[in-house]
Amino acid sequence: MPTMSLGKALNNGLRRAMEDDAKVVLMGEDIGKLGGVFRVTEGLQRDFGDRRVIDTPLAESGVIGTAVGLAMRGYRPVCEIQFDGFVYPAFDQIVSQVAKMRYRNEGRVAMPLTIRIPFGGGVGAVEHHSESPEAYFAHTAGLRVVTPSNAADGFHMIQQAITSDDPVVFFEPKRRYWEKGEVDEEAPCTDDPLRRAAVLTEGNDVTIAAYGPMVATALDAARIGAAEGTSIEVIDLRSLSPIDFETMEASVRKTGRLVVAHEASVFCGLGAEIAARISERCFFHLEAPVRRVGGFATPYPASRAERHFLPDADRILHEVDRCLRP
Amino acid sequence: MPTMSLGKALNNGLRRAMEDDAKVVLMGEDIGKLGGVFRVTEGLQRDFGDRRVIDTPLAESGVIGTAVGLAMRGYRPVCEIQFDGFVYPAFDQIVSQVAKMRYRNEGRVAMPLTIRIPFGGGVGAVEHHSESPEAYFAHTAGLRVVTPSNAADGFHMIQQAITSDDPVVFFEPKRRYWEKGEVDEEAPCTDDPLRRAAVLTEGNDVTIAAYGPMVATALDAARIGAAEGTSIEVIDLRSLSPIDFETMEASVRKTGRLVVAHEASVFCGLGAEIAARISERCFFHLEAPVRRVGGFATPYPASRAERHFLPDADRILHEVDRCLRP
Amino acid sequence: MTTAQVQVPEPRIPEWTGFDGLVQLISVDGQRTVGCPYWELVADVDAEGLRGLYRDMAIVRRLDAEAMALQRQGELALWAPLLGQEAAQVGSARALRPDDFVFPSYREHGVAYCRGVDPVAMLRLWRGAGLSGWDPAVHGIATPAIVVGSQALHATGYALGVVADGADSAVLTYFGDGATSEGDIAEAFGFAASYVVPVVFFCQNNQWAISEPVRVQSHASIAQRGQGYGIPGIQVDGNDVLAVLAATRLALARASAGQGPTLIEAVTYRMGPHTTSDDPTRYRSPAEDEEWRVKDPLARLSSLLHAEGLADDGFNEEVGVAADEAAAALRQGVLAMPDPEPARLFENVYAEPHSLLQDERDAYAAYLAEFDEEA
């Protein structure tokens, strides 16, 4: 089975989606000749032409708003937002148009849009290039929100997102673009990564729920924990809206403990929804309160301080300990 | 003590703030001669002139972005967003500029901005006029988010928001604009409504946490509950970011049960943060899981169906019962 | 030196040089203007054509009045009247071909009427019985856009799709004078000019954005707003249905001929309130209303028809009857309109199954059932 980086897997997934459906068009800033600042669209304009891989003027609301019109004309636009911090100018078109168009038109209009957003920190970037805005979109009815944590999921999930008739906000963990994994491009995708969470390591003491860039960190924590004699079950959510609570509930009923980790600020972050729902669904099974580890109630700091903002394996294990000894 | 509507109390509060500080300027669409679509700025342009009460071009990003510049010049802009659903075009300026300007400049630049937003449903409006976007802003570090539920709080909180050196997103429960209450405009404001929650009714069986438009609904539920022999403690959060968890924790330690009610969609709404934190802080005191009642994971529906979307006293009491008989 | 004293030529603001200012084919007193080349664009509009345009405007005005009445009687939650803008809407809509597509704002009831939308369906939104009322694909017109300016980008994207399809249809999008301040309108101009797509930006400058006069939005003519983007503009008398028809035909022809976007400013007037919630007496004078009353688009065409003997009292009679029938049908349909079922709330949020939504739907159904038992 070929090994490739997450970035390359997404590139191959996009290529496959464009081959499978001539209505798939890519739009965004610098996605053509440059192949995007992360090269995720590399070579696609060369091979599919500038009618299907479109460099747009520098205006995010314009990118999403025109994609809405293209979708109404029967196309499947895949929009790239260059960095997490630059999706906000398009927030109105996403929240009031993309998310509500089908509902407004009682199903007569479809919005099969995919909005790709490289997100998260850890790459030593300047301001606005390390944000984790997923909660804004998860709280917005009408959107689906997903994020792959590895190459194989990236390859399959981007294709599932594009073929979905619902709008999908597709977060790509930018600091993991270069991490390699095995991808079987020929085998059909059996499990349903766009909708179901994945149990990556089985464990009995504590469950760690993570997604996107934090999954690798959670796995590190599990390894260290194992060495220290703590058996940790790591769950990769993959879908952030809706969330596969069945998988998580089953795990927590077994372990009795849950730590949720994400980069976004903890306050009103996705961890809040997970903690709230699991505290309710597992009320009589929880041995300790659900613990959340994530960003602080501060804007994303200067890159030379980001290691303090970003949860690492130690901070996750610190919460694991608090679950074990409440 | 004079009795007045919430809308009038806000109008008087704005007037007082403008009298107290010549640097306070009001900006927004139709706030001048018309006095705003809800008349909250009525008479202010007439009395303070069109240099201090400014009708802006129809562009929300422009309203907030120019207010940022005015603040940098030493002014205290109070911006009106005409309806909740029209704040999204300004989302970028609010999230990336208003919220981050002080942090970016390490305290050298202040952003004493107040952003007034009539919010919530129940007024039989067309699409985009009944939204509850508070969670988006509560999740955004650098902003304070508050909402008054009655005339007295409205009068004091709007003045506190304007004098605060932090940016405050000030949500006004539009369907309560016409509800009257006693307002002592001369007595100094003793409790700290901009920062502290208020316990509106004492009770022993269940705590209901609500804010803005849902407070009156929660009080109805408490009345009905009392008649049915259930003793309910109603807490008005007032500040949504940060949240006064001390007051809530004290209440839940007493009642052992909590129901959170808001109009916004439950998923990733403010109730999630409250449920998560109270489940953690009151882990050994909760008799039943925290219950949340709120909007569904749908866009706001057509007005002739909104009664199904909006929690009423019955739906709140239904959750109260589930707390009492888990 | 202090530069303020220097005498050098000011950078000049070029004068607007669309077709010699305002395009007008019928004068305010109902005379045909002479020498305007736009006449060629409506050379095919004969007596029956003129009567048809009048009939459309009269019926649209009557339907608008009925909707106002229905709202006052509590049958509608809100209404945004088009009174005074009939010529701008009918004239532009009648320039469309069946395969063209329209992206309206919330006030284009007259355009929807010309696209064959059932007026009852239009009122579904305003009654609060639904969020829209018709199938865009069937009528070639999207449902109303309430977020000011948002639809111009949709139109531009749709037009991009038209080009990609190799089709020669055109896209027409409507917005108001206030909307021209929104970033989305400017971004639509930018994308449309960059991609040279077949879109026509039709701005009904009805002089007001709720309580704000157009000068709050711009000191320059709105027809000139597109110049900086390389988009030519036409300023047309928006109360002259023939001139609007001609200008829109020209713009649509340019669009489908691959010549790119055009901006049309139809100079008109919102004779009524912004919506039924508005109170114009707070911000504008009776004098201004009067000044525009004499420019009434229907009166103007009517006097031409009668002066030229193209219409008689019988015609007015016939049109009046047709309009009343349409109004009666509208009222009947609105009163018969059912409220949405609770279950409908959970439909059409997503195209595919959604675990959370299903749970909420089931829980609410159970709650209602429980509740009915109790009661």
Place this chain on the structure above:
Amino acid sequence: MTTAQVQVPEPRIPEWTGFDGLVQLISVDGQRTVGCPYWELVADVDAEGLRGLYRDMAIVRRLDAEAMALQRQGELALWAPLLGQEAAQVGSARALRPDDFVFPSYREHGVAYCRGVDPVAMLRLWRGAGLSGWDPAVHGIATPAIVVGSQALHATGYALGVVADGADSAVLTYFGDGATSEGDIAEAFGFAASYVVPVVFFCQNNQWAISEPVRVQSHASIAQRGQGYGIPGIQVDGNDVLAVLAATRLALARASAGQGPTLIEAVTYRMGPHTTSDDPTRYRSPAEDEEWRVKDPLARLSSLLHAEGLADDGFNEEVGVAADEAAAALRQGVLAMPDPEPARLFENVYAEPHSLLQDERDAYAAYLAEFDEEA
């Protein structure tokens, strides 16, 4: 009839009619152009003045090169070079009065230099040691705006405050050719024109927005972008420091004289990569680089200075030494720059106490302490 066949005058796109096209005072080969009235605006610029402008540009270029080197050596996280844009930045910044205020984008290092900002402070952001590096109030220049276009609205609002204060200072804001597509820039034009505020919109058209040539943003000249808003435009040779100085003086003079906003397009070229993360070879040709290399802003002024005997080898020598000293000081300062303390993370988020933030700060401090003990 099919309207496409009709022969009527096309609505004309007016030709750009700012001061006869491109304002240029020094030709590419270093000759003074004759007859351009803008000369009057720089009549005060004598030999010393010209040498000063050259010195500024040379030092700014040297500092830029040092920053590039520091980034390549891993001392900076990123750098956005201004190479090629020295004349546009120095020429415009030297037109400012002390009480004027500047809202830059992220590339205006040369402007910040002219405003007296310590280059070491500028690099704090690019090293990742902080989110900015200076006090806007002290230097009359805001810290860099990274969200493209956002700063134009801040400048417009600030200028509104200047008017409210009854002051006569002006506001100058910088953005690129790509930024002209953002809605915020259009909204800034709209607000500035509506309120007639003293703001100058200075667009450095360096031909590229990362990998996108300017024609993706606009087929029309950028100087003309403001016309539809009633904002006059000046197109100036951005590699001619004297022409830029003159044009900016004119625009600033109009602003403080209460004549409202002006848009300046400085036609220049980004000779380097977009940032140190960029690879221009993927999207543009060596031929294009070469075509612009001969228009180098420093070489141009240098040849004028030498041709007119206003500078000799001693001058070049002296400037080189000053530039090297500035570069050495920059390197020294950057290497000495400390990383932020963890506690700093929690400071300056809010002006007033914030319960949640305090809890998080204390919890993290306790965690670090605990952690140190373990270790």
